[in-house]
Amino acid sequence: MTRAQQVGVIIGLAIVAALTILRASDPPLLKQAREVTFDEYQRLAPRAFENLPVRVIDIDEASLREFGQWPWPRDRIATLVDRLSDMGASAIAFDILFAEPDRLSPRTVVRDVPGIDAGLLGQLPDNDEIFARAIAGKPVVLGFGLSNEGNYRPPVKAGFAFTGESPLGAPPSIKAATPLRPQLEANAAGIGHISLNPGAASNVVRAVPLVLSDGEQLYPNLALEALRVAQGASTYLLADAPNVPDTITQVKIGDFIVPVTAAGELWLYVSPDTAERYISARQILAATGASPATRAGVEGSIVFVGTSAAGLQDIRTTALGQNVPGVSLHAQTVEQILSGRFLSRPDWADGLEILSIAVAGSFLVLVTTFVSPAVALACGLLITVLALVASWLAFFYAGLLFDPLAPIVSGSITHFGATAFRFLVIDRERREVRRAFGHYLSPSLLYRIEHTPNALRLGGDDRELTVMFVDVRNFTQISERLPPAAVVGFLNTLLDALSHHVIANEGTLDKFIGDSIMAFWNAPIDVDKHASKAVHAALAMRETLARLNADDAFGFGDEQKVGIGIGIHTGLACVGNMGAETRFNYSAVGDAVNIAARIESSCKEVNFDILVSESTAKMLPDCALLEAGALGLKGKSTRTRLFAVAGDEHLAATAQFAELQSIHRQLVEALRSRSAASRKIVSAAKLAAAGLTPELPEFYRRISRRSEHFLHESAERADRSAE
Template sequence: MTRAQQVGVLIGLAIVAALTILRASDPPLLKQARDLTFDEYQRIAPRTFENLPVKVVDIDEASLREFGQWPWPRDRLATLVDRLTEMGASAIAFDVLFAEPDRLSPRTVVRDVAGIDPTLLGQLPDNDEIFAQAIAGKPVVLGFGLSNEGSYRPQVKAGFAFTGENPAGAPPRIKAATPLRPEFEANAAGIGHISLNPGDPSAVVRAVPLFLSDGEQLYPNLALEALRVAQGASTYVLAGATNVPNTITMVKIGEFVVPVTAEGELWLYITPDTAERYISARQVLAPGGAAPEIKNAIDGSIVFIGTSAAGLQDIRTTALGQNVPGVSLHAQTVEQILSGRFLSRPDWANGLEILSIAAMGSLLVILTTFVSPAVALVCGLLITVMALVASWLAFFYAGLLFDPLAPIVSGSITHFAATSFRFLVIDRERRAVRRAFGHYLSPSLLYRIEHTRNALRLGGDDRELTVMFVDVRNFTEISERLTPAEVVLFLNTLLDALSRHVIANEGTLDKFIGDSIMAFWNAPVDVVNHANKAVHAALAMRETLARLNQDNAFGFGDEQKVGIGIGIHTGLACVGNMGAETRFNYSAIGDAVNIAARIESSCKEVSFDILVSDSTAEMLPGYALLEAGALALKGKSMRTRLFAVVGDDKIGRTAEFVQLQAIHAQLIEALRLRSSSSRKFLRIVKLQAVELTSGLPEFYRRISRRSDHFIDQPAAKDRSPGICIRSG
């Protein structure tokens, strides 16, 4: 491990530690993001509405139009209680506050009129008394709200049993309550708080506290009291976590067991609001009695009485993003308990999420530092997908709430930080190597070295290569006229311009040998039509050199034109990294390399700038090629048949070249037979060659001067007939 990698790991782990501590502190922003994630889960798969024995008697707009504005006189509410009791309601819960006397009571109205005989007051009906009598002995649950003034505490109608320590310190605290009329408090079968999210700044109701506490006494909520009264139960059984004071894990109400948070809250699993849950109060209070379908819906049901009228401002927002009457959330609380479809966030969920941040972050730091950012990114994406899938499956099948967002965001931050450090520090040396060797190696080779394990190991592979050698003509004469600095400048100008064509044609630039270039094709990766691309590079070098000479790029003027010779051969060679363990080069060796070097040297004998072997020529159908003889190359026992490259396949299709090629073939045959007609053919081809390229006339002049060197005798160890040009 390098020092840079050690520093990178330490910085990465420090970032992971900071993110872990941040998650452990659970700031409001993270909590809000977690809540939004759980909201989205419910929107994707909300709880299915079931026609359970829970109904909302809604004081809706139609009821207000029928019976007048709210608040209604309490004698009408008494009638509502009587009607619901007659229909068989198992519990009647009012999501309404009864904190003040009924201002519409006849006794109250008359009391405020001046000059009325006080003795008449006792003879007038009192709506509060009527309502108190109506709820007496009936399964009626009244609600109370929270207040910041006074010290009133409502009467608790139920008993409590605890398994473990008293959890009175767990629920949200109650300072004071809105007072109930004493006669109502005495006659009600149950009393519960109607607060849905006390102390929560969010407008969305996600969890409801089943209890409030003043530190000593627990106060149940309206829905819980309605369920208790409907069952005729008298006691709540609360279970707390073992050895953890002031926590609640479970609540038992009669036959039902409810999982809750440590604070005694129930996560709401919401259904989309539906008209099937509601019955208009107007239908219950209809003159002559309610319709049979209304009676059937009420019979045996827990009934909540509340209002959906917009002007009464009891509208809440659910996790599904819907605005619903607050009373419907009390009803949904009971529906959820009856259906057994709960959401819960285990006590160990926070610990698991914190641990996942630390573990995943450390893994990403290691992968990014020692493997590659790409692998770390793939692993991070896989972990992200796994976290999302696991979180979703836990929600969908078990109702468990695990936050996938915090580990994912923390992992993304960690990966970005580790990748940035690697790019700025750890990979700086690698980028320097790429900048240096990018001038000499093909992009494919660089890519293989960077992305292939053990790509730089010593050893080689036998591959078919097309090998090229390029050499500057008369370099000794040129260098004698220049200073060393001018020689370097000349070579840099020439070799840079020529080598660009190797790279451009997907070749590998092997090395510079003084004034020569060695390059090859089809390694380290396969190159389609590698012989074709090598010859394209050679033709491009010819054009580039002509342009440099024309533009006087070397500063020689018209006194001297720079020339080159190019030899190309296709054959089997060993290619790979060669040298020592600590210092090596990617190169090729073998007979194919030697033949290509000898062909380049033969360019002087043939007096042509580009020569290719017969094995290369076979891979160039349609190209403008002219046979240059079967040459006995230096150091080679077998003759090698060579071809001069006049141009590419476009030149090969021209009428001029086709005609030249036919006469050239006749010339070669005449020379082979020592026919006197060879001179006639020489005159014709020299005239036609001028029109194609400036190099051909000299090529034919050389043939004419050395025609006596064309013989029919094979080279040593070669009994096949051919033409051999020897040095003379």
């Protein structure tokens, strides 16, 4: 790992830590984004409307047109209660506040008339008393609102039992309530709060508090109380989380168990608003009586009395984005409980999301730093898809609410930050490597260098290299008869074609020296079978040059054919960046380099285009090699044994080359022993070499003149044996 990569990982993990802490603090913006995501899930798969025994008695525009503006006199409300009770409603819940005396009551109207007789006043009817008598003994639930003034608390008509410690600190708090008329309060079968989202920052109603607390007493909401009254139950049973104070996990009402949040709130799983849920109050109060269909809708149902009239301003927004009467959400609360279709967000959901941010973010930092940007992007997209799919499946099949947005956004920020750092810092170093080596190395080697620490440090290392020198034959004569521009064009055509094979065989192009090429293998990165790859590059150069000559690529015609000599040697050399800190070249120096250069020069003397040293030949057991003798190289005190490269392993495996190789061994022995049979054997070798490699006939034509190369080698061996 390079220092830049280390810094990148540290910075990336710091970003992940900051995002994890941010999610753990759960600021309002994240909460809002999470809630909007859950809204989208409900829009994709809303709860289907079911024909359950729950109805809304709607004081709608048609009812107001027939019976006058709101508020109606309470004797008419009493009539509504009587009609609903007669039709068999199991509970009648009012999403209406009855906090003030009925201003339309006859007794109230004439009370302030001057000179009215007190006895006569007492004989006039009071609508509140009429309404109180109407609800007495009937399953009527009245609603109360929340207030910031006074200290009124409504009576609680039911008991509360707990499976553990009292969770009085869990629900939203109630400071005070709007007071009910005393006679109504006393005669109601149940009393519940009508607040749908107290203290919520959003107008969208997503969760309904089933209970409120003043620190000493719990107060049920209207829907919960209506369900209790309908069942004839007397007590709520609240369960808490073990060993977690002030939490509520579920509420039991009669035969129904409702999962809730720790604060006692029910996540609303709403269904689209539909006319089937509503019955107009006008139909209940019709002088001719209610229709059979209306009676069937009311019988056995929990009915909620409220208003959809726009002017009365009881309109709320659901998770589906619909504006609906507030009373319908009370009805949907009971529908949801009856259907058993709940949404829940487990207590451990926050912990899971925080952990996912930390784990996924750390993974993306490592991938982005050490793998290609394309792979990192693919991993980021995969994490995004997995988060979305897992969250959706949990919602669709289990009603569980997990936030996919936080890990996705955090992952995107992490990926962007790590990618930016990589581009600006880490990849800058790799771009420098590409600028330094891009023209001299194969893509595979270049990739390995980019991922190798200290690849561009100044200095050298001793490594075993296979070094190649390539030189153009008769270049002086060629350049003499060409103008300078033509010489440049000739060299560019030839050297470009030949150097391509160095790179293709994972070699390193060291330099161009006039009409020569220097290249080496096994640096700056280890290369398997480097000697073999160097020889394959030389053989490919031979074929390329033959094609260029055949195609007259140099424009010389038949009068001039271009030839090359290639020398290859394997040995120890010092390789690295050499020069100054601000300007250097990657090169190799040492005896191995000098020997390779001298072997290339010996190609003229041997009259063959590709020669390799004995150290290289030992690493080429499968290639078609022929011993070329031991030559004295400039600067070397002993002769160097050389081998001619006739072809690759495919040629070596042919019967024709096996025959030639057998004849060649006989020839070498004859030359060493100065046998007169050598001439005859040369003729046989020429015949066997026909059609194998064009350079072999010339090689054998001159071999007899080089008998001293074999003699000297034999003498040296004899001297070493004598010692």
